[in-house]
Amino acid sequence: MVDVRQSLVSAVDQATSAGVPEATIRKILESELPSLPKYKKARCSISGLVYVTIFYLLPLLSVVGLLGYGVWNYYQEYPCYYFVPAPLQEILGPLADCEFCKGIDHVPKLSNLSTVEFVQHYGFSGRPIVVTDATKSWKASSVFSYDFFKQLYMSNPDSLENDKTHGQFFQYNSNIRNLNELFSMSEDSARFKTEKWYIGWSTGDVDIRNELGKYFTDPYFLPQPMDELPDAEPRFLAWIFMGAPGPGASLHIDHVGSPSWQAQLVGTKTWTLAPPPECTSVCSSFNVTINTGEMIVIDTNQWFHSTYIHPGNISITIGSEYD
Ligand SMILES: O=C(O)CCC(=O)C(=O)O
Ligand SMILES: [Fe+2]
Incomplete structure (x- = not known):
């Protein structure tokens, strides 16, 4: 990640010192980004999925599961009666x-x-x-x-x-x-x-x-x-x-x-x-x-x-x- 960032920064530096206007650099970067393989890969990387699963999906499912289990148990015990x-x-x-x-x-x-x-x-x-x-x-x-x-x-x-x-x-x-x-x-x-x-x-x-x-x-x-x-x-x-x-x-x-x-x-x-x-x-x-x-x-x-x-x-x- 750091390497990629560094190479991008030095590429931009080189282009700037070669006199390419910032707006042009920006345009090139923006138009190229979606087609860069690394960029695409980063969006759906395995590690990203694992991160989302561990830190978002699992806790959310656990909370929903626990709530559902509680309601189900309550219903089993008091199917017709409730206060x-x-x-x-x-x-x-x-x-x-x-x-x-x-x-x-x-x-x-x-x-x-x-x-x-x-x-x-x-x-x-x-x-x-x-x-x-x-x-x-x-x-x-x-x-x-x-x-x-x-x-x-x-x-x-x-x-x-x-x-x-x-x-x-x-x-x-x-x-x-x-x-x-x-x-x-x-x-x-x-x-x-x-x-x-x-x-x-x-x-x-x-x-x-x-x-x-x-x-x-x-x-x-x-x-x-x-x-x-x-x-x-x-x-x-x-x-x-x-x-x-x-x-x-x-x-x-x-x-x-x-x-x-x-x-x-x-x-x-x-x-x-x-x-x-x-x-x-x-x-x-x-x-x-x-x-x-x-x-x-x-x-x-x-x-x-x-x-x-x-x-x-x-x-x-x-x-x-x-x-
Ligand atoms: O008899 C009781 O103590 C409660 C009876 C009751 O709640 C009912 O019959 O609906
Ligand atoms: Fe009752």
């Missing part, structure tokens, strides 16, 4: 129609609810309700426990693998990352002696569903789906939430498309419901406590919600979306 910070929600999210929450400041507790009343007033209106007699005929409250689920999954390794791969798992604030870890923890951990945990998961496994389905039914007030044939598969249980007294899920909104029901089989849980940020001037936030045996029916796609488990007992719930 959108209020300011971001306001900027990015479609503005909610606040009609759904206007005038609602508590969750009514109902019983003996007819399907007509449910459909006309609550089911698809975004108005949350608690149905106090929804699990009356179910055996689930006295059967479902940590040990029951552990035994069920451990004796069905294929189902465990199936739900681990295809289901969703919410670890919340716990260290438990999947069903394997949930069911292989020590006896003390399982009883919250060494750690407190609260988790949720969805099951899509046919064997698990068939077994669980022995202990509960579809909520009695839900309309029968139009396309339900006599031998159609029963509606599918989607979610189980279980864990220690204390904080449950932190405030979030779901993007699952349909409203859902959740039955409190063991323990007591308080839900905090909040309207979307753009509705806070016209709608209220409030709490509702779901006692053992009661069922909350709520559109978690519209209401922000968080949960808190009361002291004393593990909380076990099952739930499902409906449409």
